[in-house]
Amino acid sequence: MNEAPSDSPADLNPARQMSWRAYMAVFVMGAYLGILFTKTEVARWERIHQMFLFREVRMYLIISVAIVVAMASMWLMRLLRVRTMEGLPIRYVPKPFHWGITFGGLMFGAGWAITGSCPGPIYAQIGAGEPLALITLLGALLGMYSYAALKPRLPH
Numbered sequence: 666m667n668e669a670p671s672d673s674p675a676d677l678n679p680a681r682q683m684s685w686r687a688y689m690a691v692f693v694m695g696a697y698l699g700i701l702f703t704k705t706e707v708a709r710w711e712r713i714h715q716m717f718l719f720r721e722v723r724m725y726l727i728i729s730v731a732i733v734v735a736m737a738s739m740w741l742m743r744l745l746r747v748r749t750m751e752g753l754p755i756r757y758v759p760k761p762f763h764w765g766i767t768f769g770g771l772m773f774g775a776g777w778a779i780t781g782s783c784p785g786p787i788y789a790q791i792g793a794g795e796p797l798a799l800i801t802l803l804g805a806l807l808g809m810y811s812y813a814a815l816k817p818r819l820p821h
Contacts, residue, residue, distance in 0.1 A: 687750045695788070702789035710781030710795075717778040763820060776804070 702708040707727060716724035739757065741747075748754055777783050780801040782790055787805060790798035 682751045699789040708786035708789040713781040
């Protein structure tokens with residue numbers, strides 16, 4: 666007897682359910698985005714620096730287009746009832762507001778302004794041969810693991 670897929674955490678473990686094709690799709694998309702970030706100079710420290718100094722609107726336009734594309738994609742996925750690679754329904758659950766989000770956003774923005782990179786372009790910078798991006802990656806990993814360690818004590 667076939668049962669419907671379960672939504673328990675054990676059944677949603679991506680490492681257990683993703684096929685090699687799914688890994689290849691993620692790899693190809695990541696490589697494409699890395700090339701795109703490098704060619705459009707989104708991953709260049711100078712561009713980020715100019716954006717945060719309000720000297721150039723190019724990055725704001727790129728970010729605005731990305732937001733519109735993401736919104737349209739989410740709307741289409743909901744309309745077409747797209748499922749995950751594992752066949753599970755995609756659910757959008759809004760998160761409640763708390764001030765930690767504001768504080769975290771300010772920390773994220775400060776790190777972005779200082780390093781010239783947010784999590785996606787770090788890998789593009791490394792691939793482009795920027796050695797300081799390795800320090801940025803180390804800082805991002807340290808922040809991620811620090812949050813994971815402190816999460817039980819934080820007000821969520």
